[in-house]
Amino acid sequence: MSALLRSLRDGRGFDVALAALALAYLLVFSAFPLVYNVAMSFQEVDMFSLGDLIRPFVGLANYRALFAAPEFWSIMGNTALFVSLSIVFQLAIGFGLALFFQQDFIGATYLRGLFLAAWIIPALVAGAIWKWIFAGDFGVLNYMLMSTGIVNDKIFWLSTPAISLYSVIIANIWLGIPFNMILLSVGLAGIPKDMYEAAALDGAGPWGRFWHMTLPMMRSTIGAVTCLGIIFTLQQFDLFASLTQGGPANSSNVAQYWSWQLSFQNYDIATGSAVSVLMLGFVIVVALLYVRSTRQEHRA
Amino acid sequence: MKRYVLLVVAIGFLAIYLFPLYWMYLTAFKPSSETFTYPPSFWPADPQFNFVRVFIDKKMDVYLWNSLVVACGTTVIAALIGTGCAYALARVRSVWMDLVLFLILMMQVLPPSLMATPIFVLFNQIGLIATPRFAVVLAQTAKVLPLYIVLCRTSFMQIPKELEEAARVDGASRIVAFFRIIVPLARNGILVTSVLIFLQSFGEYVYSRTLISQEDLQTATVGLMNFMGPNTTDWNGIMTYAVIYVTPIVIVFMLLQRKIVSGLTAGALK
Numbered sequence: 001m002s003a004l005l006r007s008l009r010d011g012r013g014f015d016v017a018l019a020a021l022a023l024a025y026l027l028v029f030s031a032f033p034l035v036y037n038v039a040m041s042f043q044e045v046d047m048f049s050l051g052d053l054i055r056p057f058v059g060l061a062n063y064r065a066l067f068a069a070p071e072f073w074s075i076m077g078n079t080a081l082f083v084s085l086s087i088v089f090q091l092a093i094g095f096g097l098a099l100f101f102q103q104d105f106i107g108a109t110y111l112r113g114l115f116l117a118a119w120i121i122p123a124l125v126a127g128a129i130w131k132w133i134f135a136g137d138f139g140v141l142n143y144m145l146m147s148t149g150i151v152n153d154k155i156f157w158l159s160t161p162a163i164s165l166y167s168v169i170i171a172n173i174w175l176g177i178p179f180n181m182i183l184l185s186v187g188l189a190g191i192p193k194d195m196y197e198a199a200a201l202d203g204a205g206p207w208g209r210f211w212h213m214t215l216p217m218m219r220s221t222i223g224a225v226t227c228l229g230i231i232f233t234l235q236q237f238d239l240f241a242s243l244t245q246g247g248p249a250n251s252s253n254v255a256q257y258w259s260w261q262l263s264f265q266n267y268d269i270a271t272g273s274a275v276s277v278l279m280l281g282f283v284i285v286v287a288l289l290y291v292r293s294t295r296q297e298h299r300a
Numbered sequence: 301m302k303r304y305v306l307l308v309v310a311i312g313f314l315a316i317y318l319f320p321l322y323w324m325y326l327t328a329f330k331p332s333s334e335t336f337t338y339p340p341s342f343w344p345a346d347p348q349f350n351f352v353r354v355f356i357d358k359k360m361d362v363y364l365w366n367s368l369v370v371a372c373g374t375t376v377i378a379a380l381i382g383t384g385c386a387y388a389l390a391r392v393r394s395v396w397m398d399l400v401l402f403l404i405l406m407m408q409v410l411p412p413s414l415m416a417t418p419i420f421v422l423f424n425q426i427g428l429i430a431t432p433r434f435a436v437v438l439a440q441t442a443k444v445l446p447l448y449i450v451l452c453r454t455s456f457m458q459i460p461k462e463l464e465e466a467a468r469v470d471g472a473s474r475i476v477a478f479f480r481i482i483v484p485l486a487r488n489g490i491l492v493t494s495v496l497i498f499l500q501s502f503g504e505y506v507y508s509r510t511l512i513s514q515e516d517l518q519t520a521t522v523g524l525m526n527f528m529g530p531n532t533t534d535w536n537g538i539m540t541y542a543v544i545y546v547t548p549i550v551i552v553f554m555l556l557q558r559k560i561v562s563g564l565t566a567g568a569l570k
Contacts, residue, residue: 014474015392018384019400022449025381029442030407030415037418051425097313105306111314113561118318120553120560122503124521125542128528129324132535138336140323147339174320186565237413238505241525256413263417264510276414287409291402 034280041277045270062274069271071250071258078165079234079254082172087229089173091222094180099214101181102188112185115178123175127242130171134158134243161251164244168252171239176232180225187221188214220293227290234283255279324546327539335536354540362516363523364545366433370519371502373437375494378448381441383490386452387482391461408446412506415439420510432512436519439507444497451496451563455489456482492559499549520545 007013041062043055066072101112118126133141134157145151157167191214199209234256240246246253246261253261255275263272315322327335328351329344355361389401419439420429428435459482467477483490505521512518518526524545527538553560 011474014478015388015397018388019392019397022381022385022445023400023403026404026407026442026445029419029438030410031403033415033418033422034410036422037415040418040421045421050421053425100306100313101310103306105303105310107307108310110557111310113557114314115317116557116561117321117550117553120499121321121546121549122505122521124503124505124524125546126320128524128538128542129320131528132327132539133320133323135535138338138340138535140340143338143340174317177317182561182565231409235411235413237411238521241505241509242528256411260413260416260506260510263420269417269421272417276417280410280414283409283411283414284406287406290409291405 037273037280038277040270041274043270045273047267050269058270062270066271066274066278071253075250075253075255075258078250078252079256082165082169082236082254083230083233085166085169086172086176086233087226089169090176090180090229091184091225093173094177094225095184095222097177097181098184098188101185112181115181117178118175119178123236123238124242126175127171127239130167130174130239131158131243134167158244159248161248164248164252168239168243171243172233172236175236175239176229179232180229183225183228184218184221187218187225190221191217223293224290227286227293230286231283231290234279321550324539324542327535328543330536332534332536348536350536350540351544354537355544358523358527358537358541360520360523360541360544363518363520366508366512366517367502367504367519367521369433370436370440370504370508371498373434374440374444374501374504375498377437377441378445378497379490379494382445382448383452383483384478386449387456387478387486389449390453390456404446404449407442408450410443412439412443415443416506416510419507423511429511432514432517435511436504436507439511440501440504443507444500448493448497451493452486452489455486455493455563458489459485488559489563492556492563495552495556496560496563499552502549 004013008017040055042057042059043049044058044061045055049055097112097115101108133139136142136154136156136159139157141157142151142154146154155163158164195213196209199213204212236254237256237260240252240254240257244252246257250258256279259272259275259279261272262268262275266272326342326344329347329349330341331344331346331348334341334345385400385404389397389404423429423435423439428438463481463485464477467481468474472480503521504519505525508519508522509525512522524538524541527534527541532538
């Protein structure tokens with residue numbers, strides 16, 4: 001016993017205890033709910049059995065109900081569209097800005113950091129601001145588009161089913177640009193300067209240098225940023241809550257918002273947890289890819 | 301000359317990008333008659349100061365206090381539990397520690413809106429729902445703890461091992477060396493990471509909305525959602541609320557900008 005105490009205070013046990021404390025917390029409050037969630041998705045859960053430990057086992061019935069739901073495929077399609085469009089534009093705009101701020105001028109680092117001001121504010125507040133910008137009658141976006149002649153009529157960004165999802169995507173791209181830009185800047189800073197000088201001496205133009213040097217050198221960074229982008233985009237909830245609440249008629253609904261709606265607005269916790277299990281499984285696969293890509297970077 | 305052109309272009313990009321924030325501040329200062337004019341004005345003709353009225357009318361003192369409780373609780377627990385773990389992960393290299401780091405990275409990616417369902421049912425069963433703000437703190441800590449550990453770990457890795465070994469030669473136990481030598485040296489990294497965690501938790505929404513049912517215990521994000529309602533027109537009021545809520549966050553960010561950015565870039569990709 002005293003040997004154990006001595007090890008805890010003054011030996012290997014010290015490191016083990018420190019690491020175990022945090023790991024135990026995460027196992028209790030993250031991993032256990034995760035497992036519990038999988039179990040619930042095979043049970044019948046309603047308001048009456050909410051407090052019970054043993055609930056009736058229903059097999060795959062929750063999943064069958066889920067796949068049969070008329071809105072299931074359109075919401076999954078929305079989720080795919082939301083994730084892919086958000087990432088493509090965040091990455092492209094973030095990359096452009098990162099390249100721009102890579103140039104040598106006064107205050108480049110400082111101004112680049114200021115972009116993160118949008119990232120640090122609560123996403124719900126960002127959603128409130130965008131809701132006001134998108135407002136149909138007095139929104140500033142409609143005014144700008146109409147006064148420059150891009151559109152002729154007011155667009156009802158949030159209440160038109162064909163447009164509402166794209167409005168949330170626009171707001172989400174805005175939110176995600178700074179983080180992408182900063183991470184890509186780190187990757188760009190890692191490319192040796194003399195490589196560019198050598199390429200310039202050999203007569204490579206700016207486009208040639210971009211296609212044949214920058215992009216290949218940035219491949220692992222872009223891969224990591226894309227994985228992180230998928231993970232963060234699937235965490236986006238606040239924008240949906242503040243902008244459209246998934247509406248009108250689920251036209252802008254995505255899986256992570258739908259799961260919450262099923263559980264806490266329809267009180268259909270079993271189906272909510274089934275959606276949640278599907279999406280968590282997907283997120284974990286992406287995270288595995290991300291960890292693998294950073295591992296390879298370390299070895300190289 | 302080219303460098304000044306670049307500077308001007310850079311400021312232009314930043315201005316376009318931060319326009320939504322400008323629009324928030326501008327709307328907060330406009331009287332409601334000026335808000336609903338077409339074409340809209342881009343500078344308030346008759347600036348209003350409705351901050352005190354909105355603050356009192358919307359009971360922002362209660363909401364902001366609750367947000368502060370959640371953010372402080374989360375930061376304190378994350379720092380207490382996470383700092384030691386970050387140190388152990390930075391110091392020891394073994395298969396087991398790699399596995400711990402891997403598990404922690406995995407738990408960083410779980411979206412709160414998907415975890416809300418099991419956490420609600422679980423907390424309901426063990427009675428944690430009776431103390432809803434504490435329940436939010438526990439859930440939010442599980443969300444931010446991995447990020448805290450990953451970011452702190454990089455600042456521990458920058459401390460030379462020799463400093464700790466010298467203290468050990470002088471007879472200090474590992475606990476003493478940790479608290480007297482290591483933690484003071486990593487102070488900056490720990491502080492910046494804590495501020496980051498604090499700011500994130502100050503804007504927490506999903507768990508507050510899910511786990512807190514009493515009006516007087518709800519956080520500022522939920523208060524803003526209640527204010528917005530389905531058919532809102534009081535955009536001056538909402539933007540005033542947003543300005544009161546966001547301005548302290550923006551000021552703290554501006555003061556620590558350089559350190560936050562460098563901390564993020566060092567930790568995020570590794």
